[in-house]
Amino acid sequence: xxxxxxxxxPTASDTNMPLAELSRRAYHIxxxxxxxxxxxxQGYVGQALGIADVLAVAYFRALNLRPAEPxxxxxxxxxxxxxxxxxxxxxxxxxxxxxxxxxxxxxxSDDSRLPMSGMASYTPGMEISGGSLGQGLGxxxxxxxxxxxxxTGQFVYNLLSDGELGxxxxxxxxxxxxxxxxxxxIAVVDFNNQQADGPSTQVLGMGDIxxxxxxxxxxxxxxxxxxxxxxxxxxxxxxxxxxxxxRVIVAQxxxxxxxxxxETREKTHFIRVDEDEWDKAIEVLDTGFAAAAx
Amino acid sequence: xxxxxxxxxxxxxxxxxxxxxxEGQRTISAPxxxxxxxxxxxxxxxxxxxxxLAKYTDLHIFREAHPDRFYQMGMAEQLLxxxxxxxxxxxxxxxxxxxxxxxxxxxxxxxxxxxxxEGLDVKVACALPGLTTGYGPSHQASEDIAILRGMPELTIVxxxxxxxxxxxxxxxxxxxxxxxxxxxxxxxxxVLDEYDYxxxxxxxxxxxxxxxxxxxxxxxxxxxxxxxxxALRADKVEAAVLHCPTIKPLDEATIRAAVAAKxxxxxxxxxxxxxxxxxxxxxxxSLLGSGTVPSGFRQIGLPDRFLDAGALPTLHDRYxxxxxxxxxxxxxxxxx
Ligand SMILES: Cc1ncc(C[n+]2csc(CCOP(=O)(O)OP(=O)(O)O)c2C)c(N)n1
Ligand SMILES: [Mg+2]
Numbered sequence: 001x002x003x004x005x006x007x008x009x010p011t012a013s014d015t016n017m018p019l020a021e022l023s024r025r026a027y028h029i030x031x032x033x034x035x036x037x038x039x040x041x042q043g044y045v046g047q048a049l050g051i052a053d054v055l056a057v058a059y060f061r062a063l064n065l066r067p068a069e070p071x072x073x074x075x076x077x078x079x080x081x082x083x084x085x086x087x088x089x090x091x092x093x094x095x096x097x098x099x100x101x102x103x104x105x106x107x108x109s110d111d112s113r114l115p116m117s118g119m120a121s122y123t124p125g126m127e128i129s130g131g132s133l134g135q136g137l138g139x140x141x142x143x144x145x146x147x148x149x150x151x152t153g154q155f156v157y158n159l160l161s162d163g164e165l166g167x168x169x170x171x172x173x174x175x176x177x178x179x180x181x182x183x184x185x186i187a188v189v190d191f192n193n194q195q196a197d198g199p200s201t202q203v204l205g206m207g208d209i210x211x212x213x214x215x216x217x218x219x220x221x222x223x224x225x226x227x228x229x230x231x232x233x234x235x236x237x238x239x240x241x242x243x244x245x246x247r248v249i250v251a252q253x254x255x256x257x258x259x260x261x262x263e264t265r266e267k268t269h270f271i272r273v274d275e276d277e278w279d280k281a282i283e284v285l286d287t288g289f290a291a292a293a294x
Numbered sequence: 295x296x297x298x299x300x301x302x303x304x305x306x307x308x309x310x311x312x313x314x315x316x317e318g319q320r321t322i323s324a325p326x327x328x329x330x331x332x333x334x335x336x337x338x339x340x341x342x343x344x345x346x347l348a349k350y351t352d353l354h355i356f357r358e359a360h361p362d363r364f365y366q367m368g369m370a371e372q373l374l375x376x377x378x379x380x381x382x383x384x385x386x387x388x389x390x391x392x393x394x395x396x397x398x399x400x401x402x403x404x405x406x407x408x409x410x411x412e413g414l415d416v417k418v419a420c421a422l423p424g425l426t427t428g429y430g431p432s433h434q435a436s437e438d439i440a441i442l443r444g445m446p447e448l449t450i451v452x453x454x455x456x457x458x459x460x461x462x463x464x465x466x467x468x469x470x471x472x473x474x475x476x477x478x479x480x481x482x483x484x485v486l487d488e489y490d491y492x493x494x495x496x497x498x499x500x501x502x503x504x505x506x507x508x509x510x511x512x513x514x515x516x517x518x519x520x521x522x523x524x525a526l527r528a529d530k531v532e533a534a535v536l537h538c539p540t541i542k543p544l545d546e547a548t549i550r551a552a553v554a555a556k557x558x559x560x561x562x563x564x565x566x567x568x569x570x571x572x573x574x575x576x577x578x579x580s581l582l583g584s585g586t587v588p589s590g591f592r593q594i595g596l597p598d599r600f601l602d603a604g605a606l607p608t609l610h611d612r613y614x615x616x617x618x619x620x621x622x623x624x625x626x627x628x629x630x
Contacts, residue, residue: 040307040309042307042309083429083430083432084310108307108308108309109306109307109308110306110308110604110605110608111602111604112308115308115429115430115603115604116307116308116309116310116428116429116603117308117310117429117430117432117433117603119430119431119432119603122603129430129431129432130432131429131430131432131433132395132396132399132400132432133369134369163346163369164369166345166346166368166369166370167369167370167371168370168372168373195346195369196346196347196349196350196369197344197346197347197348197349197354197366198366202366203346203366203368203369204346204366204367204368204369204370269349
């Protein structure tokens with residue numbers, strides 16, 4: 001089957017984008033990510049499948065972007081601090097028409113614009129070089145301050161992981177964002193309860209993440225990150241709220257979402273997908289989406 | 295005439311975890327983890343601590359052997375250093391693990407002040423030293439030694455292979471004081487058992503002699519220098535290899551003696567590190583400072599730039615640290 005990746009309209013997103021359309025976009029994002037994983041026989045596809053719904057809402061409803069002009073000054077900024085989630089963001093950028101679909105074939109290869117860890121110098125639409133985790137939220141604070149100085153009204157988003165909550169730098173930024181009343185800063189925490197050495201709650205238990213942000217002076221929402229309706233409501237609230245506080249959406253996601261045999265596979269930072277499983281993963285994703293859409 | 299389209303080249307990967315072992319090379323699995331677990335059975339003061347990278351630094355082997363002596367500190371490298379300092383103050387010998395970039399860049403001040411300035415007995419063992427991942431600058435510790443060489447009190451060790459790592463763990467533990475150890479993890483090549491060699495902290499060792507070139511090397515570049523020395527024979531070039539696993543304090547006496555013994559040899563310092571601030575500059579300063587001047591001096595190391603993402607073999611070639619590049623560059627220098 002073919003996916004029409006490039007929307008013809010100059011802006012990919014629409015603040016009234018209906019749920020069914022967002023679900024279709026999320027399905028495409030998952031599919032692109034699996035295709036990229038298949039190219040290399042590996043990749044952080046568990047994370048990509050889990051975060052696809054968040055990215056669909058971000059890129060097709062919330063963010064003000066011009067896909068043909070990724071550096072358009074008026075865009076909302078979307079910072080991916082988790083460099084290893086690059087495969088997920090590439091999938092979203094492909095779906096949004098920022099990166100051509102064919103380029104997916106080069107994923108992770110020598111001299112590709114799509115290296116395995118996301119870097120601003122390589123990829124259009126990649127705002128920052130991630131990978132050294134715990135830097136995104138602080139950069140977002142600086143951009144939030146800068147955007148306020150310019151008075152042009154854009155938002156800065158930061159997608160960060162539950163693992164990044166272990167870094168002190170994240171909480172320096174959290175305190176600062178509240179201090180500066182950065183109501184133009186929207187953080188999204190992927191609470192997939194996973195990091196390199198095991199479940200985040202066991203590696204470094206953070207307790208109630210939303211409550212922690214609230215205690216730091218943030219407006220916090222905790223949502224099911226694979227529930228499209230809940231995500232739409234949370235993003236809309238974060239944008240429209242009349243409140244001087246920075247906003248955080250703690251999105252609880254399921255690694256492997258959309259591919260049942262990966263959803264139930266033993267959870268690790270790097271979910272194993274065997275060589276003969278890629279086609280099968282794409283097939284069950286397709287049938288699952290078709291069934292849900294019917 | 296039929297034009298054959300070449301088979302599509304296999305795509306290379308810029309994955310975080312890449313093996314430095316050549317195809318078919320003999321390897322030993324997790325040498326650091328096993329050596330530490332074994333030593334800890336004899337030394338109850340040893341504890342292991344990691345910043346969410348036990349599994350990726352082979353410390354999980356220690357954790358499995360001594361679960362009650364392992365502390366998972368979360369992805370918080372600054373805390374790792376501070377808590378390691380606290381453990382050492384209470385009389386334990388913590389072995390801290392993370393990636394080289396995060397221990398040196400993010401946690402520098404904490405390693406410097408909380409640990410080294412107090413001379414505390416903390417060992418920091420770090421995976422992905424130099425260019426051992428194709429993941430890009432966020433994970434490539436091309437300047438970890440440059441960052442740390444200026445830190446007083448700190449001992450810096452850059453082992454060559456699995457044998458070196460196995461042998462280094464006990465002397466590092468027996469040495470009272472902070473040590474930074476560059477770690478090769480996973481399936482690690484084993485080569486030094488083919489030579490008359492034992493690791494001694496603070497000592498450089500001549501692995502093979504040769505009249506034309508003297509390689510002075512550390513870490514995995516000793517492996518490459520040995521391979522290059524073999525290959526150079528085909529060009530009637532005899533190369534010596536002086537392995538220098540302790541970068542600081544540097545075994546200046548052995549290095550100077552080796553150079554002075556045959557001053558006509560071209561000296562090539564080879565390291566898996568930036569040409570700035572590593573073994574090469576340390577050797578150069580030592581030689582010049584003592585008036586031990588070789589006929590020629592060259593450096594093989596990483597360039598002073600942020601390195602590309604890509605497959606490791608591609609990058610090692612690109613930056614001149616693959617065996618083939620070591621051979622070719624050495625021949626060029628001899629010709630010049
Ligand atoms: C500062 C820093 N420390 C350590 C790492 C190594 N690392 C890469 S991913 C990762 C786990 C981070 O947690 P999370 O992003 O929640 O992992 P996931 O959900 O993808 O399993 C770690 C420790 C890093 N990239 N940056
Ligand atoms: Mg996580």
